[in-house]
Amino acid sequence: MRNGEEVKSLFFDVCSNGNMESYDLLYKLMCTKLIHFSAAIIGSFHMAEEVVSDVFIMLWQKRERLSNVRNPLMYIYVCTRNLSLNALSQRKKHVDYETLDRDALAMAPDIEHRIISTEVAQIIEKAIRELPTRCQLIFRLVKIDGLSYKEVAELLEISTKTVDAQLAVAIKKLSSAIRLSMPNDLLSAYFQLR
Missing domain, CATH: 1.10.10.10 (Winged helix-like DNA-binding domain superfamily/Winged helix DNA-binding domain)
Structure with missing residues (x-):
């Protein structure tokens, strides 16, 4: 199963059935990539871990309202980007992708x-x-x-x-x-x- 298809399947199982096992698998599947993505924006792995944790907490809390999301992979990345930007600065709405943290x-x-x-x-x-x-x-x-x-x-x-x-x-x-x-x-x- 392709990564995007697996994410979609797990996401819908979480949203439709509240399946905690699928939630854990989804987190394990995406966690590292999302932390690296967030850390590149924020410049801190510690803050990025918190952001990703917040994304998944929000996902679980809103799961029943998210069953209509068409592209769960994109939805999770956008949530991560948005929470990363919020963590970086409440006022900054645009990221200069040329100055991201290379190590992250x-x-x-x-x-x-x-x-x-x-x-x-x-x-x-x-x-x-x-x-x-x-x-x-x-x-x-x-x-x-x-x-x-x-x-x-x-x-x-x-x-x-x-x-x-x-x-x-x-x-x-x-x-x-x-x-x-x-x-x-x-x-x-x-x-x-x-």
């Missing part, structure tokens, strides 16, 4: 389950960390968190063309950086297993 954007640990080796994961993560901040955020939201271009555009309040352009830049830079830093034997082995 660090890849969630589950990436290694999808990659053949820790060495490859480290090379890829290093290349991702070298991307411009906004580009890195967009890459992670689309390619790692599984949001669509449209969802990322709505979430970051930018156009889908900007998302597409930033993703193209990210992929071009990552391809180049990975080719340059990955030993030829490891690169060959990686692509043969694909």
Whole structure:
């Protein structure tokens, strides 16, 4: 089951049935990604953990009224963004995505389950960390968190063309950086297993 479909299934089970097990699974599935997203905005992992906790408390409290939400993944990300902005400052309504906390954007640990080796994961993560901040955020939201271009555009309040352009830049830079830093034997082995 794709991440978005799993989120949708768990979300609706929580909202329709008040299923605490689904609530726990939803939290475990999204927690790390949301904390990194929030921390990139706020600049503090401690505050981000509180924000994500508040998002899930709110979700549980309002669960019966949320069964009509069409895109639960996007809904949870928008709630996280909004609570992060509130935590950052009551007056600040716009985030400069160029100045986000790069360390907070660090890849969630589950990436290694999808990659053949820790060495490859480290090379890829290093290349991702070298991307411009906004580009890195967009890459992670689309390619790692599984949001669509449209969802990322709505979430970051930018156009889908900007998302597409930033993703193209990210992929071009990552391809180049990975080719340059990955030993030829490891690169060959990686692509043969694909």
